[in-house]
Amino acid sequence: MPLTSLTGDATETAAGPRAARRVAELGGRARVCGLYDSVGAPIYHDLATHDDPETRALLAAVRSTPGPVLDLAAGSGRFTMPLLAIGREVTALDLSADMLALLRNQLDRTPASMRARCTVVRGDMSRFALGRSFSHVLLGTTSLSLLNESGRAGLYRSVLAHLTEGGRFLLTVMDRGDSGGPDETAVRVTGSGGTVYELYEHWPAGADSRTVTLLPADPPQDGSPVTVCTDRVAVLDLARLEEELAASGLIVTTRLPLSPPGERHRVTLLTTEASR
Known part of the structure; x- marks a missing residue:
């Protein structure tokens, strides 16, 4: 998208x-x-790979709490497939029909028990209504940068409406290092x-x-x-992003750097929770 x-x-x-x-x-x-x-x-x-620091960090974060996972901007399944592999129930949402077709092709080659735990939804991450709640909502690197300010505000509202009590919104952001x-x-x-x-x-x-x-x-x-x-x-500045999240009602609880010092790309995993 x-x-x-x-x-x-x-x-x-x-x-x-x-x-x-x-x-x-x-x-x-x-x-x-x-x-x-x-x-x-x-x-x-x-080019997408499941064995990378971002995927490993997200899987580790999700493992700590049971419950269904919402994978936003899921694409062809970079996070969805590993999440299913560790036994989670996943809803994969993306706006691109072409990317979701690739995900469905992968699902078709998996065991029926694994496919049964995945719901594929074509939708806009800046405004969605799925009629259920999730213990984790995920959004991977660069995906947030695809939205303008209005779109990000709609994303935050939609995420808050879909989090369970105590649920977490995990997102990664990439900015340029020093x-x-x-x-x-x-x-x-x-x-x-x-x-x-x-x-x-x-x-x-x-x-x-x-x-x-x-x-x-x-x-x-x-x-x-x-x-x-x-x-x-x-390119979305990390400090500005945290201000937007706080204003929307999402409080950053942890910040995990995923890039080694000196890297051109500085990727940070943010864990957020509703402030209510």
Whole structure:
């Protein structure tokens, strides 16, 4: 559910100069898409991993208290599938039909007992009404940044309406660390299917958004189209987020840093509870 899916001429949508040059080399072969649409969703899913610090931290937090879990912006199941694997009942909500189709495909390959504990809902995380309560509501890294201020306010209201007494809203937020570094970075990453991608990120210090551009590291040489995924995501300041949460009636009880010191990306897991 991207804030902005960048479309149009590929060389214009790649925000950083290195990404722009790389995409320009493809010329008319570049097929530009968003990370969460029908073309980009399978690539996003290929890169998503269940074995990462964020997932492990969320699973550890959820294990401490029984009860059903609501996974917001669930996508293709990055958190949903591990939660089901540890025996939890999960409602997975996402706005993207393409991402939820990938989740359903995964569920179809699981045992019936596991599928029975999962409810898949297409819905907007900024306003939802599910008619039940949850002991935990989860929202993963960058997802909150996909909403504007009004959307975040609606999210907080909806979360509060769905928490059980003593329930917790667990969310992770990513901001830029203090390590400095270049405005644009480029790395090679390998998806679960073995495909190697070039991942460019343009994130100037102090900017209110960052742009990610993703394409195959070794595109075919036969002149066929090459998929280029690019999306711009807002950057939400941690202090401002905590102020918003408090004003909405959600009090931060713990802050768990998930990134090593000096990392470009500083990810923090916040545990919140209703102030009532």
